[in-house]
Amino acid sequence: EYGFDGRVAIITGAGSGIGEATAIELAKGGAKVALFGRTASKIEKVAAECRKYTDNVLWEVVDVSDPESVKNGVGKVAEAFGGVDILINNAGIEHRLNPGETFFGTLFDKLDEETYMKFYKVHDFGHYLMNLAVIPYMQKNHFGRIVNTTSVTGIFGIYGTPAYTASKGGAITQTKAFAIKYGKDGITVNAIAPG
Numbered sequence: 001e002y003g004f005d006g007r008v009a010i011i012t013g014a015g016s017g018i019g020e021a022t023a024i025e026l027a028k029g030g031a032k033v034a035l036f037g038r039t040a041s042k043i044e045k046v047a048a049e050c051r052k053y054t055d056n057v058l059w060e061v062v063d064v065s066d067p068e069s070v071k072n073g074v075g076k077v078a079e080a081f082g083g084v085d086i087l088i089n090n091a092g093i094e095h096r097l098n099p100g101e102t103f104f105g106t107l108f109d110k111l112d113e114e115t116y117m118k119f120y121k122v123h124d125f126g127h128y129l130m131n132l133a134v135i136p137y138m139q140k141n142h143f144g145r146i147v148n149t150t151s152v153t154g155i156f157g158i159y160g161t162p163a164y165t166a167s168k169g170g171a172i173t174q175t176k177a178f179a180i181k182y183g184k185d186g187i188t189v190n191a192i193a194p195g
Helices: 017-028 040-050 067-081 113-141 162-185
Strands: 008-012 032-037 057-061 086-089 144-149 187-192
Touching (some): 008 017, 008 067, 008 113, 017 032, 017 040, 017 086, 032 040, 032 067, 040 057, 057 067, 067 113, 086 113, 113 162, 113 187
Parallel strands (some): 008 032, 008 086, 032 057, 086 144
């Protein structure tokens, strides 16, 4: 029993991996779960799995790097479930190698601006937008739990894509900033760093 029963939880990047597993565990614990992702077929499948444990499941196609998409998605959750108690900021991107590329060669020192900034838009600006969208609901109840999925690469800088590493490091320090600002409101903000 982790205290999830009846809590409203949003999970971004819920279509696979850590987001999928987290959504299912929250559903098993009795949370009302809202799944956000970019691919409808993936999040719909996870929603079906969550419905084995709770009837309180909804899913939305949401791009966390787009302010309007975030605003609309969070608004639908609050309307359906009456607020937001838990946010799992798990949406993330990686850079897939093209033929002939290597992490420590071509890919490392030939990232164009658009590719580089895409990591920040999802890993940092995405967390920022999602946090600001849910915090007013959490402040109202003087309760909130935000968990940001970052990466061990943001601590040690050992990944071959500088943009990925730097954006994950930024997500870690941004987590600390939100924790300091909103702790007084009963909102805890933490990061996990897989790896």
